[in-house]
Amino acid sequence: MFRTAAQRFSVASLHRRVLLITLRRFCNKAPRKLRVAELLSGTGLEANVQGWVRSVRSQKANLFVDVNDGSCLQSLQIVASPELNDPLLTFGSAVEVRGILKKSLHPKQAVELEAEHIHVVGECNPLDFPFKIKERHTLEYIRQFPHLRGRTNAFGSLLRIRGEATWAVHSYFKENGFAHIHTPIITSNDCEGAGELFQIEPSYPQNSQDENFFSVPAYLTVSGQLHLEVMTGSFSRVYTFGPTFRAENSQSRRHLAEFYMVEAEVAFTRSIEDLTEVMEDMFKRTTEHVLDRCARDVDLFHTHYADVRLPHKRAYDLLIISAAPAPPLTSACSASQWGCDLKTEHEKYLVKHCGTRPVFVTDYPYRLKPFYTRDNRDYPQHTAAAVDLLVPGVGELCGGSLREERLDLLRARLEEVGLEDTYSWYLDLRRFGSVPHGGFGMGFERYLQCILGVDNIKDVIPFPRFSHSCLL
């Protein structure tokens, strides 16, 4: 793609190059049009690097400039003759550097770029720039500058981790035969009858004020589950991964108005354990991928920002406990009684009680669960085939259930709540080749909070939206 005489490399690729990572892996990551001869020629290669200045140290004999381009946490050290210095070469400025890649004598880095030419592309006045050289800003401070925070080490790391985790989730499902479905954002059903919905309308006045744009009231989705269930009528395994919305008037560190959900649905499944196995597997595989690809980025969070830290990689032995009939739940939380929903403090207690590790809780009281949850018919306690995954520091990470596939039971339940007309299409799914199935959803930001130990959910999403805040 680039036609300059000197090849252009990202900082990450320069690091990798000297670390002798295999040719194949290199080709997958580096900018295209690298010739094998150049890859194999070792140091001495002419290179052209672009990025943003992270530090400038002017010494008598040498000028040292660290350049970062977002491709990894490390910066590339530029070594130059002092006469290449420029008053515009400041922290935060954008530069292009041409030079020769050499083996570095410094133990901190394998390679450095001996500069022939440094060009300041974009100035940055250090007095005005909100981030200061060599200062570790708090996440609260960084959050105030949504348009510039990618420039900090912490948020740069977060974005790389988020990207790799996203990729790992998609890879996990693809490798396990799940079809990816783009479930809709705009929907005319309010899923669980939850009250906290956003309604949408065109911002310009309609011809007729009474008429809705879609002819019916339309909302932002709170879950893609029902749409995935539609697809489970023809695909054995489906998933979706996209934004969902809650109009929750909360400033809490646990809630966003717009957040990402991973949701999956599996057909021909009769046991809650089929679901917990997918949840556990996805959790582990995604986390392993992130720890492999972003070790330094994760380490930055664990070292400087984590409140709760999960045990070492591959040490997540997930437990399954039952919410029914009572112990260990009610024995653990004296305030909690059978038939009551778990509160955040109960969830926390449970996680701690089980050794501060992820815990599945199954078989919730039937009457607490939405109409689509499968009835266990285990009178007199009467539970539903539902499961939650609780994790340290976060609480509920995943929620799932088997779905009621039996037409007569489902119809009776919908009639009871007066929704049989609204959900006639949903009843149709049980009339034409219905199958036992189930699924779950995972809050993606909560997942990131969990593996990184980040306290505030606003720090793990590029552009947080919550009540009274919609910056940019």
Next chain:
Amino acid sequence: MFRTAAQRFSVASLHRRVLLITLRRFCNKAPRKLRVAELLSGTGLEANVQGWVRSVRSQKANLFVDVNDGSCLQSLQIVASPELNDPLLTFGSAVEVRGILKKSLHPKQAVELEAEHIHVVGECNPLDFPFKIKERHTLEYIRQFPHLRGRTNAFGSLLRIRGEATWAVHSYFKENGFAHIHTPIITSNDCEGAGELFQIEPSYPQNSQDENFFSVPAYLTVSGQLHLEVMTGSFSRVYTFGPTFRAENSQSRRHLAEFYMVEAEVAFTRSIEDLTEVMEDMFKRTTEHVLDRCARDVDLFHTHYADVRLPHKRAYDLLIISAAPAPPLTSACSASQWGCDLKTEHEKYLVKHCGTRPVFVTDYPYRLKPFYTRDNRDYPQHTAAAVDLLVPGVGELCGGSLREERLDLLRARLEEVGLEDTYSWYLDLRRFGSVPHGGFGMGFERYLQCILGVDNIKDVIPFPRFSHSCLL
């Protein structure tokens, strides 16, 4: 994940198995927990298959049932003794079949399942079911049943193609060093000042009617471009792939209220050709992937539904023509004059004129383009560094431009349109380490229309939303 004695396979994996695809590829696609011994043992394997009945043929000696599970277009043929027949075994019913996998003598298939047991899991009354056995329904007819249309061959194929194309887009960007950014759906900026926005508000009454939930008016995004530009201040290459929205009151076959956009932004880029190269590369790589993985699915569209068909794979030699100064544009379209925007009919003429192949059109009149477009300063004609990719049957598929990175020019333009306060954060991006950059967006549904030859955009998205329609 599955603990039944007989292993469970998807129909696709059974087909693949006998087609002797390599072990590595097989392992990536098939359900987990397949043992190598089973993979290598050839026919004679005991298997357990679940899916939906696509046909039932009862003959004197044998019962033939075709079972499809959505994993591929082909169905698996079940051969059973006539006494395994069941009145509930009808077109559309859901079944579980246990049997022995055998080499098939029929030339249409490599393998068939000799059934030991057939269990109808979910009935389907053929009189009520809207799709009829062995009938090719039109896309218009299928569209009326959004909750059941996945059961048709056409829509099943579309969903598989859409999934593979989505995967290919993500793979392309990952392999080329682009960071994936989740740009927000809810935004307080209206991007280009376009009028056709959806506004959002909580559906429940607020405490104060005057107060917005977000303290400012909030809209559904029309583009993630400006948010990507934010990230281009710290990552050299970024992209996003998600839903975007237009409140266009149109029933046309070309518009949706909710559609998917692929958008990319590249830093340190000074030429429009850097962008056209990414667009072309992404288009070709994605299309090659889809044609490789979904050959039969694509063929179904080309055979039965395509109006316009693109030339054979690898035959897309994209042309670049300039909209400035005049020819071939104004000579081609007598109604079009320099300085006027291209209308759909002009686009169509251009594509045809160039041999019914994709065409890039560059350097549009400056005053037609939004404030962020880079000024070419080529007076007197005065163009902007913008580019569109036009394709047969669809018209505009991609639009992109270099962005104005020069603070003084950008500020002057924003002052001219009175938006300098609204976009003070955008000006900040040019104050702190600004770099030359550019990007583009591609309508994902239009891309699918283009490669499949599908006339109506509503047929290439799982749940179409447009004015007066928001089903499910």
